Amino acid sequence: MEEAIQAYAAGHADGSAGRRDAALADHPETGPDYRIGVVDGSVAAFQAELIAEVRRLLGDAH
Numbered sequence: 272m273e274e275a276i277q278a279y280a281a282g283h284a285d286g287s288a289g290r291r292d293a294a295l296a297d298h299p300e301t302g303p304d305y306r307i308g309v310v311d312g313s314v315a316a317f318q319a320e321l322i323a324e325v326r327r328l329l330g331d332a333h
Contacts, residue, residue: 275304282308287316 278301285291286309295305 274301278302278304279308279311281305282310283312283315285309286312286314289313289316 278295278298281292281295282305285295285305291309292305296302296309298305
């Protein structure tokens, strides 16, 4: 279970940074956890960018 959580966390960090590690993604045991982390990280990064852009358009400096 710990390996799955670590793989997900690594995937989330990679997804947030806009990258993907093919070796981790293809790992037979933890690959699915890593890939889900990548997707979740990518979505989180997109949401952060979207919110920042909306704030910029609305003139909010926060």
